[in-house]
Amino acid sequence: MFADITGAGLLLLFLFTALFFSQAVRIFREYERGVVFTLGRFSKVKGPGLVILIPGIQKAVRVDLRTVVLEVPTQDVISRDNVSVSVSAVVYFRVVDPEKAIIQVMDFLNATSQLAQTMLRSVLGKHQLDDMLAEREKLNMDIQHALDVQTDSWGIKVSNVEIKQVDLTESMIRAIARQAEAERERRAKVIHAEGELQASEKLYQAAKILAQEPQAILLRYLETLTVIGADKNTTVVFPLPMDLVTPFLAKVAALGGKTPA
Secondary structure (H helix, E strand, O other): OHHHHHHHHHHHHHHHHHHHHHHHEEEEOOOEEEEEEEOOEEEEEEOOEEEEOOOOOEEEEEEEOOOEEEEEEEEEEEOOOOOEEEEEEEEEEEEOOHHHHHHOOOOHHHHHHHHHHHHHHHHHOOOOHHHHHHOHHHHHHHHHHHHHHHHHHHOEEEEEEEEEEEEOOHHHHHHHHHHHHHHHHHHHHHHHHHHHHHHHHHHHHHHHHHHHOHHHHHHHHHHHHHHHHHOOOOOOOOOOOHHHHHHHHHHHHHOOOOOOO
8 A cells, every 4th residue: 555655656756757857958059049927027038958947937938030031022113103012032140139029028039021022012112113213232231231221129130131122014014115115226326326327427537638649549540540449330420520520620711722733
């Protein structure tokens, strides 16, 4: 009888000890911390490693310190130039102060997600569509800074924000294509006009040089005849320079219009 009572007592003692250690012992990994509360009041942040708690008096809330990758659902944004687009993004953040992350906000994951959606619409709504398409790096920094300021009181550090995709309507895509085509045509016309201007300037300079040297005009004339003769033409028209005809006409005028013998 006594032996049975002793065995039962040892069994109860063993169960009590096991229950005590299950409630009192916590093991936190290297990337985890425990926010300890004593009788409902914040005590300290413990970990990593083995942490001993007083069952029934102390409780610990486990907090993960690793970087969290949070996908922001697609948001409908109206840009500054009244263009409706759908934007999705990714936010990278981590807990740097476990005490604030547990005490200052009820659910820091959900709170950060909701804040990221609001900031995404707010920041992008201040920019035009061209900025969303061409200056994503700047927009990422603006959103990251705005989020970081708000989450600092929660003990959360937003390290990076990346805009994943900007979706446009079909009509807007066609309008952008027409705009790009018009821009290419404008550049082509400008380049052609600049080429014409440079060519006219060069021709003007060449004309001034040839006007100063009559022999140069004659050489140019002979060169032109050489080029014409190189082609297999059936009919060749020889332009007659006025410099060659002028002395002859002057002599005819001196003789009174009579052709010399």
